[in-house]
Amino acid sequence: AAVEGFDAEDVEGAIEEAGHGPLPVLAIVGRPNVGKSTLVNRVIGRREAVVEDKPGVTRDRVTYEAEWAGRRFKVVDTGGWEQDVLGIDASVAAQAEYAIEAADAVVFVVDATVGATDTDEAVVRLLRKAGKPVVLCANKVDGPSVEADAAMLWSLGLGEPHPVSALHGRGTGDMLDAVLEALPEAPAQSFGTAVGGPRRIALIGRPNVGKSSLLNKVANEERVVVNELAGTTRDPVDELIELGGVTWKFVDTAGIRKRVHLQQGADYYASLRTAAAVEKAEVAVILIDASESISVQDQRIVTMAVEAGRAIVLAYNKWDTLDEERRYYLEREIETELAQVAWAPRVNVSARTGRHMEKLVPGIETALAGWETRVPTGRLNAFLGELVAAHPHPVRGGKQPRILFGTQAGTKPPRFVLFASGFIEHGYRRFVERRLREEFGFEGTPIHISVRVRE
Numbered sequence: 001a002a003v004e005g006f007d008a009e010d011v012e013g014a015i016e017e018a019g020h021g022p023l024p025v026l027a028i029v030g031r032p033n034v035g036k037s038t039l040v041n042r043v044i045g046r047r048e049a050v051v052e053d054k055p056g057v058t059r060d061r062v063t064y065e066a067e068w069a070g071r072r073f074k075v076v077d078t079g080g081w082e083q084d085v086l087g088i089d090a091s092v093a094a095q096a097e098y099a100i101e102a103a104d105a106v107v108f109v110v111d112a113t114v115g116a117t118d119t120d121e122a123v124v125r126l127l128r129k130a131g132k133p134v135v136l137c138a139n140k141v142d143g144p145s146v147e148a149d150a151a152m153l154w155s156l157g158l159g160e161p162h163p164v165s166a167l168h169g170r171g172t173g174d175m176l177d178a179v180l181e182a183l184p185e186a187p188a189q190s191f192g193t194a195v196g197g198p199r200r201i202a203l204i205g206r207p208n209v210g211k212s213s214l215l216n217k218v219a220n221e222e223r224v225v226v227n228e229l230a231g232t233t234r235d236p237v238d239e240l241i242e243l244g245g246v247t248w249k250f251v252d253t254a255g256i257r258k259r260v261h262l263q264q265g266a267d268y269y270a271s272l273r274t275a276a277a278v279e280k281a282e283v284a285v286i287l288i289d290a291s292e293s294i295s296v297q298d299q300r301i302v303t304m305a306v307e308a309g310r311a312i313v314l315a316y317n318k319w320d321t322l323d324e325e326r327r328y329y330l331e332r333e334i335e336t337e338l339a340q341v342a343w344a345p346r347v348n349v350s351a352r353t354g355r356h357m358e359k360l361v362p363g364i365e366t367a368l369a370g371w372e373t374r375v376p377t378g379r380l381n382a383f384l385g386e387l388v389a390a391h392p393h394p395v396r397g398g399k400q401p402r403i404l405f406g407t408q409a410g411t412k413p414p415r416f417v418l419f420a421s422g423f424i425e426h427g428y429r430r431f432v433e434r435r436l437r438e439e440f441g442f443e444g445t446p447i448h449i450s451v452r453v454r455e
């Protein structure tokens, strides 16, 4: 049956597409210069993960959405790593470790024209330990003459090497077919499968905002649950901490506690770690140093969590150091620089004095509740009907596009599909989002709104 001019099948399709759960994550790892970034560009089908020829350029974006044969997944690019001249093995292994950690499957890229090096062997050991499905990509196989070199990579013991030319696209389709076979439909840490397990928190923020201080504070004052006893995790980088009577899993805490001293590539390393932690978590507690001006780096971290669709809490740290003047300017900065997350619960804390630590948990709970909110279709449409009647879309070209009906296609974060009679302008979409928040809360969560237009 048709609904207001929409084919029932189209409506169902739109809801299914918009309501997709968390996407599985594919990590692309390998030594510098084997062609990881070039491959990522191929996989995502655009030139977003720019291949930089200039050394020292740090990239801040590390995860991308991709689609192959109708399936969507996320790609983590580890190609932004600046070669660390002193400890190349160590740095390649370290970056690969984070990416593998967060991934559901891994593409291991080897330069077939060079063959397997000691560093490649080191990454193979990591892959074995991690036990994630691996697709071996023998890159730079630009023509048949290099095929034999690709076959040599059977020796790595990772199964069939897929000969690929990331540069020209040769063999990438076959390799992606193998990737889809290796990649589960939903992430292993799927929110659905973790029902009853501890909720997962990523404590993120730029270097020196006080992450490790805060973690130590909560871990020392509250009960640290011994991982082995709890029996729920074998992941040494995650930590179970009991806060406010509830056990939480702080993900990737090893990365917070372990001080990484690197000159080159440190920013990229931090971005990769943040992205990995965000992927594994349900809620991101974003720490901001309130004593300093809010920076572009703070905004990038916020954007990363928003784009990943995680519940968000903002914690303004080092509150003990603030004088009246700084407090005044901080409020102005928050208004202008962090307007995109004006909906996030906020706590003003001091990891040093312990100020307001008890407010963290209520903030986290509020954000998770917003993230899981589901609005019944009847209530949503009553709301939309009133909204459209009171505030119609502006007339464009003699026509007035209308939102006809809508539905919430998913949660974690809330995703809506609106069905409309014509193109709905950006400003009006923003207005609808604002009104949805006023009506239904959604505190601490990004919300997605997609619009389908009647043909």
Ligand code: GDP
Pocket (backbone or CB within 6 Å): 030, 031, 032, 033, 034, 035, 036, 037, 038, 039, 051, 052, 078, 079, 080, 139, 140, 141, 142, 164, 165, 166, 167, 168
């Ligand atoms: P990354 O450091 O692993 O991310 O490597 P890049 O993607 O930056 O590539 C390193 C260099 O290898 C660049 O100059 C690429 O153009 C080149 N390259 C990447 N893939 C191929 C390929 O399939 N064939 C050839 N001939 N060159 C490639």
Ligand code: GDP
Pocket (backbone or CB within 6 Å): 205, 206, 207, 208, 209, 210, 211, 212, 213, 214, 256, 317, 318, 319, 320, 321, 349, 350, 351, 352, 353
């Ligand atoms: P991370 O890099 O985010 O893990 O930051 P750290 O926890 O290592 O903290 C960086 C610096 O800020 C250290 O010197 C801490 O002692 C200091 N610091 C952290 N939290 C606070 C706080 O609440 N108040 C003050 N005054 N200093 C803090």
